[in-house]
Amino acid sequence: MDLLSALSLGELALSFSRVPLFPVFDLSYFIVSIIYLKYEPGSVELARRHPVASWLCAMLHCFGSYILADLLLGEPIIDYFSNSSSILLASAVWYLIFFCPLDLFYTCVCFLPVKLIFVAMKEVVRVRKIAVGIHHAHHHYHHGWFVMIATGWVKGSGVALLSNLEQLLRGVWKPETNEILHMSFPTKASLYGAILFTLQQTRWLPVSKASLIFIFTMFMVSCKVFLTATHSHSSPFDVLEGYICPVLFGAAWGGDHHHDNHGAPHGSGLGTQHSGLPAKAREELSEGSRKKKTKKAD
């Protein structure tokens, strides 16, 4: 019985990792990416005034990961654009989202349950892209661990790492808003995923690729759907980071903003307060950065 269930789970994972992505999953990836483009302040105006710039932006949102990965591996950065059907599909989605009469398409797609389905499907594509990216990098550099991690990360996080270029295309130039300075949940998760998949590829992790894809997809889908449903920007890694970072990077990591307030307790060595402080400080810090971002968005 036990064996049977294990077998069926393995088979399930295997068949899951072989589901073709092209029409349906890719479509939802494009839809969600372009919805995020539309959320950016000023993008609707941009689309009306400069359709070409807006289209380029949309293409970056959809294919930024391929472009960046190709750039890193020294392949033609325009390589993915030879895939005419994907480009046409993404262009159609861009057109419908920005120019559909009465904003019909956009309102339908933004309806929360529908959006959650699309978000979940997008995560499936993301995990698959990480796996493919690592496989690809492994093909070029057999022992290049860091190359594999970097390629997988870039493939997973997509346009986020290109955000400065993307802003430049929209006529915004803010070098201080860099994704690497304020990593969002998908970027971090892609990084961790890339590390996991690299470990698997170099056989340090005793699981099959299909089951790793399956497990990581489930993790990403549940996290992302939960985050989208609750409109929250916190990430599940916050708790973990709150514990690990002070150990690795010293006590000043989380508490430097409150140093002047809490100087005395630090000195007197109250252990419980010390361990509780960084998480709280982090929370406040992220609150502050969020507020800053909202201000910018307005």
Add this chain to the structure above:
Amino acid sequence: MHYLWDEMTLTFSRTSMFPFFDIAHYLVSVMALKRRPGAAAVAWNNPLSSWLSAMLHCFGGGILSCMLLAEPPLKFLTNHTNILLASSIWYIVFFCPRDLVSQGYSYLPIQLLAAGMKEVTRTWKIVSGVTHANSYYRNGWIVMIAVGWARGAGGVIVTSCEELLKGDWKPEGNEWLKLSFPAKVTLLGSIIFTLQHTNHLAMSKHDLMFLYTMFLVTIKITMMITKDTTVTLAPFEDTLSRMLFGWQQQFSLGERKREAKQSSNGTASSGSKRITEDAGSGKRHAKKED
């Protein structure tokens, strides 16, 4: 008659760009660099930087297309004669005694001649870009269009990036998002040549090159004579954009009219308000959720 026409276009399409047309292209590009505020002072203080800018102005399109196709961006430096030619033009433009070249260039017929010849090189660049991309990607027509476009009009992008890096210019306004006229025309040409290359256009290449070049040259010269920057393409573009991108506005206009008629009810207004509110809350969540 037909035979003559064929002969003429064929010889035209085989004209070598090398000495004269290239000179015209370099001259126009370097003069454009010199017209920038402060360029002459930079040339006196820091000749190397000025030379580099001049090279970027002259070879920008080639650099961009090389980057797109993952070829070394410095490939243009292997072409010694062209580099020497461009450098000598840069030298005489900036350091000629009494500024003779600039004064000569300010004479309108010379400007017209140089600009016309520069447009000829544009056609050749587009064609070479399209064929070059085709050698990489047999069926990648989007790649072909993009590379042709980059080679024909990509210089603007490279030079604006250079200015951005130097800190001379900040993309605050949206001016640079607006495609300049050469960029639009080059995009059009790139599409046409790609269609021709994939045999979707029943026309021979040399005929097309001749016609397109004539079109470019006449437009450029009329634009320079009338000093008008919105010739020819504007009405066409207007219709096209109204057809493609005007749906929403027409609908919202209609809605507004209806709303004005039934001002007491106000359901439509509440609907549209909800949409704008949605957009507003979306903006608030606009943090990179990606």
